[in-house]
Amino acid sequence: MMNDFITDKKAELIYKGKSYSLPIVIGSEGEVGVDIRSLRAETGLITFDSGYMNTGSCGSEITFLDGEKGILNYRGYSIESLAENCSFAEVAFLLVHGSLPTREELTVFSNLLGGFALIHEDMIHFFDSFPVNAPPMSILSSMVNVLCNYYPEMTENPLENIDMMAARLISKVRTIAAFSYKRSKGLPLIYPRHDYSYCANFLNMMFDSPVNPYEVDEEVVSALNKLLILHADHEQNCSTSAVRLVGSARVNLYASVSAGISALWGPLHGGANQAVIEMLESIHVSGENYKKYIERAKDPKDPFRLVGFGHRVYKSHDPRARIIKKACDQVLGALGISQDPLLDIAREIEEVALRDDYFIERNLYPNVDFYSGIIYRALGIPSNMFTVMFALGRLPGWIAHWKEMWEDPNWRIGRPRQIYTGPVSRPFVKMEDRSCKSSFCPVEETKPGVHCPVCKQDVRK
Ligand code: CMC
DSSP: OTTTTEEEEEEEEEETTEEEEEEEEEOTTOOEEEOOTTHHHHHSOOOOOGGGTTOOOOOOSSEEEETTTTEEEETTEEHHHHHHHOOHHHHHHHHHHSSOOOHHHHHHHHHHHHHTOOOOHHHHHHHHHSOTTOOHHHHHHHHHHHHHHHSOGGGSSHHHHHHHHHHHHHHHHHHHHHHHHHHHTTOOOOOOOTTSOHHHHHHHHHHOOTTSOOOOOHHHHHHHHHHHHHHSOOSSOHHHHHHHHHHHTTOOHHHHHHHHHHHHTSTTTTTHHHHHHHHHHHHHHHTOOHHHHHHHHHOTTOOOOOTTBOOSSOSSOOHHHHHHHHHHHHHHHHTTOOOOHHHHHHHHHHHHHHTSHHHHHTTOOBOHHHHHHHHHHHTTOOGGGHHHHHHHHHHHHHHHHHHHHHHOTTOOOOOOOOOOOSOOOOOOOOGGGOOOOOTTOSOTTOOTTOOOTTTOOSSOO
């Protein structure tokens, strides 16, 4: 399967007057690449592509996206049709198994999600060991890694057990996420219920309380389903690449997914959804003009970026952002929120930025994170849980990629090369002959008795 895209077409490379033929690979949607695997052996050259801006790291049947046209398909189905018609459990099944489930398959899968929802009682003690303000993403990443100690039996034969492991992980991550929230609030844990759907169960674990019973609202459930579906996969993004890279060393699924959660935490990746709402809140609370933030984002001397804007691959629009923006109005309306000042600010920022040459020239559009926080907030999810919500959504994608990589007969451990730019070979220096490299040395404006705290001298040796 994985080598089907290698054609007999060739690209020609001329180097030092000699011609080399490199195979052309063509994907099912017509994407064309050059297979450079033999390049170094034949020419001594490697390719240089910092940030993997133009590197295809694998063939994959899971997700197609066209950044120029703003297309995103999971297993051939458009994100619009899936968000409109499916539950998150259906889409999770689609990503992991490759086809949409029949009613019977969905029932079996949903029963597995229900049946696996508890976590080992001993793990519950771990929540008490984290500092009160520990970021939920750090808790989630740690707890998912720990799962392999409690459920090691299937990691021995992962390909035989991948369906069970997938259901187990998708189910337990939801429980861990809700428990971490309850613990951070000092509230009693609410255990999962078998009679609830995936999203309803999560919401109930988050918001039910012995003194204030939670009533599951179908509008809220439907909005959460939509958000999770929109986040469920995005081909070789940073966290998915992390899962694949870590998994390529043949580490178990839990540890690989834990690495993906850590990558997603970053403010340039999944962490942006929390950063967006914090940015909108600070504009609202301070009463400052949002245009100041746009000006700061454009200033090359200012590291500030308009969070929720820009994307490595989308250069016309992010289709997920369009769906979420539309859903904002529906969800807020259904929840009886007639007006949200943060939504107003977000809309104004988008309107002004999209007319601004800086953003137009750089193809900077609202991405999936720009409006998602407004919905999460309306659903009652606290902002420090937003990236955890992203992780819940992205989990089936990570699992699907991990599975695909393990099943690939052409799998190799991930191991990029580099262009070394350090010192060239030099003779060893004995300790007594080495000079102090401390940034305090030599001490600025040396005063009598003031010496470098490292080498104790007042001038660099
Ligand atoms: N605000 C202001 N300028 C920006 C922004 C932004 N949000 N994003 C990119 N630029 C500028 C950047 O300064 C650069 O300008 P110049 O050419 O003058 O140096 C140009 O646009 C290209 O940016 P880049 O950093 O080379 O682009 P990239 O593909 O490496 O980075 C990105 C993509 C998403 C990390 C970046 O657009 C960004 O930092 N956005 C804000 C964070 C964010 O919203 N992240 C969520 C991404 S979507 C969900 C996900 O992947 O998790």
